[in-house]
Amino acid sequence: MVNIMEANTITKNAGTAVLEDRAHTGTQESAERKPVFKTNNFNLWYGDNHALQDINLRFNQNEVSAIIGPSGCGKSTFVKALNRMVELVPIVRTEGEILYRDQDIFNRKMTVEELRTKVGMVFQKPNPFPKSIYDNVAYGPRVHGIRKKKILDEVVEKSLRDAAIWDEVKDRLNENAYGLSGGQQQRICIARALATEPDVILMDEPTSALDPISTTKVEDLMHELKKNYSIIVVTHNMQQAARVSDTTAFFYQGYVVEHDDTKVIFENPRDQRTEDYVSGRFG
């Protein structure tokens, strides 16, 4: 067991000793759990604000990985670092490594466009384009040069089916996506992300703006999607993390307190703060 005092000193000693990431060490390590993302001592600053401190994590293929933690602890910053969207904020500075399939994403060999084509993103607030449902979903393929109507038709239908919204919109593909409900818009955004057949899908609190029924639909969807994709999802909803994820990382004040199989995090966490947080005592 690691108590709070120890955990703090360990993380303060940046770089030397960092809490181990048990989700993929020891007994859980096995051949099938191939990593898609690994971070090595990753740090991020907004100006003087040290928002992410020595992050060492690993996320596996065909799993749903949840990131939980109180507001402002750096969850969004972290997932946006994974596809380099965080660099849109001019004052951001980073240090350390993020490996996507063993390639450093900050290396010049990989452009941000390539990375983001492989690593799609679904945002907190549904953000469809002010275009037709069809054009929304076809956007990614078109941007990457796919023009054939027949292929686009197929891709649009398949993505909408995979996002579990085909039946609701198949008769109105040419209507503006803004005419849909929030839950439907979010599934359109998921379909839009699926259309380029990415490898990893990042989701930043994808259900926080949705009603309970839509939330259930999106959660079921994550479960379906992990057969073909790897999903990293930020959530402030503990039940959601418990329901949908294979592993859970608990972020607190910019560092990772604990990352383990979801069952362990919720039933038998090593750190007192994790236990306090998942049992709802703070956050």
Add this chain to the structure above:
Amino acid sequence: MSNYNIQEMIQKNKSNKGAVVEKSIPVILFLITSVSILATIGILYTLISQSLEFFSRESFMTFITSANWSPYGAEPEFGIWALVMGTMKVVAIATVFAVPVGLGAAIYLSEYATERVRKIIKPILEVLAGIPTVVYGFFAINFVTPVLQSIWPEISLYNAISAGLVVGIMIIPMIASLSEDAMSSVPNSMREGSLGMGATRLETTFKIVLPAAVSGIIASIVLAVSRAIGETMIVSIAAGSTPNASLDITSSLQTMTGFIVQITSGDAAYGSSLYFSLFAVGMTLFVMTFTMNIISQWITKRYREEY
């Protein structure tokens, strides 16, 4: 405890004469609004009635079909196309020059410039939009025309290209500033959606931001073109006073506004055909800008992307 009661105080204040002010305000505002509407109606009434007077003396058919505008002498001919062509040449040159430059500036400011650069350039644009047009007129004849003549000697002192370019310079800040407003008001979440799909900044600008801002951008262009059509000082100074319907941009011409200035500052005898022709020309100007506005409203409706 305190010796006052908020509810009582509110009651007392409510019963004050505030109610009278409250009631009279809409009336006052209505009167103020009416003044501007009445002024517009008055101007329109004058334009129409005097134009009708003109057409009772001169042929309407000649007016709208002929390209010969020779309003003086014993046998005058009033063919509006000479003046309309003058206006259109200047406006076309101005638009062709100003729209790409203005939109380019707007795209740079809204999609590429840092916050600091934007904070410096945006107010400068707005100041530029406030320069009196007579200054632009001097600039055209004293600077642009000589420079153009040095590379293209056939250009005469008064010409369409110099006036057109400078009218273009005059409307660039308007297009840039208003289009930038329209583009900046496109929510960032849409740019993120596009960039997050692996689109480049340029693709995001052209496929997401511009279409989403299109109604504001068209509105800014229409406003700018309407200003170019109505622009008077620059063309009076730099374009000359030779009505003709040729397509030549190197020689002297006269625009509708230029004609109106020339005659109103000259000596058109009250009640003469020349005098009434001013109103017919004014009416033509009005119809042109009015049509522009209708077309732009139609385009905006057709291409608007609602969000």
